[in-house]
Amino acid sequence: MAGFDDLASERSKAQFDVEEMKVIWAGSRHTLEVSDRISRLVANDPVFRKDTRTMLSRKDLFKNTLRKAAHAWKRIIELRLSEEEAAELRFYVDEPAFMDLHWGMFIPTIKGQGTEEQQQKWLPLAYKMKIIGCYAQTELGHGSNVQGLETTATFDPQTDEFIIHSPTLTSSKWWPGGLGKVSTHAVVYGRLIIDSKDYGVNGFIVQLRSLDDHLPLPGITIGDIGMKFGSGAYNTMDNGVLRFDHVRIPRDQMLMRVSQVTREGKLVQSNVPWQLVYGTMVYVRQKIVSDASCALSRAVCIATRYSAVRRQFGLQSNGIETQVIDYKTQQSRLFPLLASAYAFRFVGEWLKWLYMDVNQRLQASDFSTLPEAHACTAGLKSLTTSATADGIEECRKLCGGHGYLCSSGLPELFAVYIPACTYEGDNIVLLLQVARFLIKTVSQLGSGKEPVGTTVYMGRVEQLMQCHCAVQKAEDWLKPSVILEAFEARSMRMSVASAQNLAKFDNQEEGFLELSADLVQAAVAHCQLIVVSKFIEKLQQDIPGKGVKGQLEALCNIYALFILHKHLGDFLSTGCITPKQASLANAQLRSLYSQVRPNAIALVDAFNYTDHYLSSVLGRYDGNVYPKLYEEAWKDPLNDSVVPDGYQEYIQPILKQQLRNARL
Numbered sequence: 239m240a241g242f243d244d245l246a247s248e249r250s251k252a253q254f255d256v257e258e259m260k261v262i263w264a265g266s267r268h269t270l271e272v273s274d275r276i277s278r279l280v281a282n283d284p285v286f287r288k289d290t291r292t293m294l295s296r297k298d299l300f301k302n303t304l305r306k307a308a309h310a311w312k313r314i315i316e317l318r319l320s321e322e323e324a325a326e327l328r329f330y331v332d333e334p335a336f337m338d339l340h341w342g343m344f345i346p347t348i349k350g351q352g353t354e355e356q357q358q359k360w361l362p363l364a365y366k367m368k369i370i371g372c373y374a375q376t377e378l379g380h381g382s383n384v385q386g387l388e389t390t391a392t393f394d395p396q397t398d399e400f401i402i403h404s405p406t407l408t409s410s411k412w413w414p415g416g417l418g419k420v421s422t423h424a425v426v427y428g429r430l431i432i433d434s435k436d437y438g439v440n441g442f443i444v445q446l447r448s449l450d451d452h453l454p455l456p457g458i459t460i461g462d463i464g465m466k467f468g469s470g471a472y473n474t475m476d477n478g479v480l481r482f483d484h485v486r487i488p489r490d491q492m493l494m495r496v497s498q499v500t501r502e503g504k505l506v507q508s509n510v511p512w513q514l515v516y517g518t519m520v521y522v523r524q525k526i527v528s529d530a531s532c533a534l535s536r537a538v539c540i541a542t543r544y545s546a547v548r549r550q551f552g553l554q555s556n557g558i559e560t561q562v563i564d565y566k567t568q569q570s571r572l573f574p575l576l577a578s579a580y581a582f583r584f585v586g587e588w589l590k591w592l593y594m595d596v597n598q599r600l601q602a603s604d605f606s607t608l609p610e611a612h613a614c615t616a617g618l619k620s621l622t623t624s625a626t627a628d629g630i631e632e633c634r635k636l637c638g639g640h641g642y643l644c645s646s647g648l649p650e651l652f653a654v655y656i657p658a659c660t661y662e663g664d665n666i667v668l669l670l671q672v673a674r675f676l677i678k679t680v681s682q683l684g685s686g687k688e689p690v691g692t693t694v695y696m697g698r699v700e701q702l703m704q705c706h707c708a709v710q711k712a713e714d715w716l717k718p719s720v721i722l723e724a725f726e727a728r729s730m731r732m733s734v735a736s737a738q739n740l741a742k743f744d745n746q747e748e749g750f751l752e753l754s755a756d757l758v759q760a761a762v763a764h765c766q767l768i769v770v771s772k773f774i775e776k777l778q779q780d781i782p783g784k785g786v787k788g789q790l791e792a793l794c795n796i797y798a799l800f801i802l803h804k805h806l807g808d809f810l811s812t813g814c815i816t817p818k819q820a821s822l823a824n825a826q827l828r829s830l831y832s833q834v835r836p837n838a839i840a841l842v843d844a845f846n847y848t849d850h851y852l853s854s855v856l857g858r859y860d861g862n863v864y865p866k867l868y869e870e871a872w873k874d875p876l877n878d879s880v881v882p883d884g885y886q887e888y889i890q891p892i893l894k895q896q897l898r899n900a901r902l
C-alpha cells in the first residue's frame with residue numbers, strides 16, 4: 239500500500255546508522271533514553287491527547303490545559319521524576335501553559351536575582367508548587383524598551399514596605415503568560431523610587447491572588463488579554479493584564495542580588511553588573527535557541543515523510559507517479575531546512591554550554607563574558623526563531639493542500655511558534671543589540687584589547703579584509719576552512735563597513751538609527767557565522783556510527799552553501815567570492831542534495847519523535863496518510879449530522895427563493 243511501502247523502502251536505503259544519529263541528535267545516550275521513555279509515557283496517556291485541540295472553545299481549551307497541567311504534576315510526583323525528566327514531560331505534553339513561566343522564568347528569576355536568603359524563602363514554595371509564579375515585565379505601552387517601564391515601586395520608610403503602583407493605563411502589565419487566570423505570584427518589574435528619586439528598573443516578588451480562594455488581593459485588577467492568533471495554538475496560555483493600586487509589599491520582596499535597599503532607605507549596589515536584572519532573558523533566549531531546533535525538526539519531519547509518500551506526475555514504467563521528494567525543487571526547499579534543524583541543534587548545545595560557563599564565572603565574580611553571552615543569546619535567538627517560523631510555513635507549502643489542514647499539524651505548529659519572533663525580545667531589537675556589540679568590538683581593534691569568544695576572528699582583521707576565496711572547482715566548497723574563511727570575511731567586512739559609515743556621523747546615536755538596517759544585516763552575518771562554525775566544530779568531535787559523520791558533513795555543507803546562496807549579495811558585494819565561485823557553490827549544493835536524498839527519511843527518523851508529539855496525519859511514522867486523512871475528516875463536528883444545523887433557517891429559504899425566481 240502507498241505510504242507503508244514508500245517509507246519502508248526509504249528506510250531500507252539509509253546509508254548510515256540511524257540509532258547512533260539519534261544519540262547525536264539527543265546529545266547523549268542518557269538524554270536519548272530519558273526523552274524516549276518520557277515521550278512514550280506521554281503518548282500513551284489518554285489525558286494528554288491533543289487531537290481535539292483546534293475544535294474546542296477557548297474556555298474548554300483552557301480548562302483542558304489546566305487538567306493536563308494538574309495531571310502532569312500528579313505524574314511527576316507519583317513517578318518521582320527528576321528535574322530533567324519532569325522538564326521532558328512538560329515538553330512532550332506540548333501545550334503552552336502557566337507551568338512554562340513558573341518553571342522557565344519565575345523560578346530562574348528568583349535563582350538569578352534573589353539573595354541566598356530570598357532563595358531559601360521562595361524556592362521551596364515554588365518547587366513544591368505551593369505558589370505559582372509568572373514574569374511580569376512587559377506593559378501595555380512598553381515591551382522592547384525595558385528602561386521605559388512605568389510601574390513604580392516606591393519605598394515607604396515608615397512601614398518598611400514598597401508601594402507597587404500602576405500610574406497610567408500604559409503602565410498596566412500586559413502579556414505575561416500564566417498571569418491572566420492562574421498565577422498566585424509574579425516577579426514584577428518596576429521603577430525603584432526612594433525619596434522621590436528614580437533608581438531604574440528592578441524586580442519585586444508580589445502576591446497577586448489569595449492562596450485560599452484565588453481571588454485577587456486588594457488593589458489588584460487582573461484578567462486575560464484575549465484570544466490570540468490561530469485556533470488552539472497559544473490560546474492555551476492565559477497571557478494577562480495586571481494593574482496595581484498602591485499595593486504594599488514587605489521590603490525584603492525586592493530581588494536584592496544586584497542592589498539592596500536598607501531599612502533606612504539607602505540603595506547599596508553589589509559588585510555584580512546591573513545588567514543581571516536582565517539575566518532571566520539571557521537564560522530564556524538560550525533555551526529558545528535549543529527549542530527552535532525542536533520546532534523546525536518537527537515540521538521538517540512531517541514534510542519529509544509526506545514528500546516521500548506523496549506522488550505527482552511523471553508516470554514511471556511501473557505505472558506509479560513520482561514521489562514529490564524526487565523533484566529537485568522540492569529538495570532545494572526541504573533539505574536546507576533539514577540541515578538548518580541539525581545546525582540549530584548543535585548551536586543550541588553550544589549556547590547551553592556558554593550559558594553554564596558564564597554562570598560559573600558569575601559565581602566567581604568574573605563578569606568578563608557577560609557581554610558575549612548577551613550578544614550570542616540575543617543574536618542566535620533572533621536568527622533561529624525567524625528561520626524556524628519561516629521554515630514551518632515553507633514545510634506547510636511543501637505539503638501542498640493537505641498541509642493547510644489542521645490534521646497536518648502544521649497550521650497549529652506555525653501559530654504556536656511565531657510569537658517566538660517577538661517574545662523574549664523582538665528579533666530586530668535583539669539584532670540591534672548584536673550590532674552594538676560588533677561595532678564596539680571593531681572600534682576596539684588595534685587598541686590592545688583582543689577580541690574574544692565568537693569575535694576572535696575579528697583579530698585577523700587585516701587578513702580578512704584582503705583575502706581571496708581559493709575555490710576553483712565545486713568540490714573546493716566542501717573544505718571547512720574555505721567555508722569558514724568566506725563567512726568570516728563577509729562578516730568582518732560588513733561590520734567594518736558599518737563602523738566606517740557610522741564614523742561619518744557626528745552623533746553616533748543618530749548614525750546608529752540611520753544605518754540600523756545595514757547594522758542588522760551585519761549582525762545576521764555574524765550570527766550565521768557562529769552557526770556555521772559551531773557545526774564545523776561539532777564535526778571535529780569523535781562521531782561514532784557507520785556513515786553518521788558523512789551525513790552530518792553533508793548537512794553542514796548544505797547549511798553553509800544554502801546561506802551563501804541566499805545571501806549572495808553580501809558575499810559578492812563585499813568581494814569575498816566571485817560570481818564564478820558563487821555558481822560553483824550552487825553546483826555543489828545540487829550535488830549535496832542528491833547525496834542526502836536516499837537518507838532523508840532516516841535523517842528525520844533520527845529525531846525520534848512519536849506520532850503523538852508530531853500530531854500530524856501527514857508525518858505519521860508508518861506513512862499511512864490517505865486512509866487516516868479520510869478517517870480524520872469524518873471526526874470534524876460539522877460531520878456529526880448529515881444535514882447541517884442552520885439548514886432550515888438559512889439554506890432552505892435561499893433554495894426556495896431560487897426556485898421561485900427560476901419559475902418566474
Ligand SMILES: CCCCCCCCCC/C=C\C/C=C/C(=O)SCCNC(=O)CCNC(=O)[C@H](O)C(C)(C)COP(=O)(O)OP(=O)(O)OC[C@H]1O[C@@H](n2cnc3c(N)ncnc32)[C@H](O)[C@@H]1OP(=O)(O)O
Pocket residue numbers: 325338339341342343373375376381382383384385415513514516517519520522525608609612660661662663664667671674
Ligand atoms: C524548565 C526550563 C524551561 C525553560 C523554558 C522557558 C521558555 C518559556 C518560554 C515562554 C514563552 C514566552 C515567555 C515570554 C516572556 C517574555 O517575553 S518576557 C519579556 C521579554 N522582554 C524583552 O525581551 C525586552 C527586550 N528588551 C531588552 O532586552 C532591553 O530593553 C534592550 C536590551 C533592548 C535595551 O536595553 P537598555 O538597557 O535600554 O539599553 P542598552 O543601552 O542597549 O543596554 C545597556 C547595556 O546593557 C547590555 N545588555 C542589554 N541587555 C542585556 C542582557 N540581557 N544581559 C546582559 N547585558 C545586557 C547592553 O549590551 C549594554 O551594554 P554596554 O556595555 O553598555 O554596551
Ligand SMILES: Cc1cc2nc3c(=O)[nH]c(=O)nc-3n(C[C@H](O)[C@H](O)[C@H](O)COP(=O)(O)OP(=O)(O)OC[C@H]3O[C@@H](n4cnc5c(N)ncnc54)[C@H](O)[C@@H]3O)c2cc1C
Pocket residue numbers: 339373374375376379380381382383412413414415472477657660661662663664665666667670
Ligand atoms: C505570546 C507572547 C508571550 C509573552 N509573554 C510575556 C511574559 O511572560 N512576560 C512579559 O513580561 N512579556 C511577555 N511578552 C511580551 C514580549 O516580551 C514583548 O511583546 C516583546 O518584548 C516585544 O515588545 P513590544 O511588544 O513592545 O514590541 P514593540 O517594541 O512595540 O515592537 C513593534 C515594532 O517596533 C520595532 N521596534 C521597536 N523598537 C525598535 C528599535 N529600537 N529600533 C527599530 N525597531 C524597533 C520592532 O522591531 C517591531 O517591528 C509576550 C509576548 C507574546 C507575543
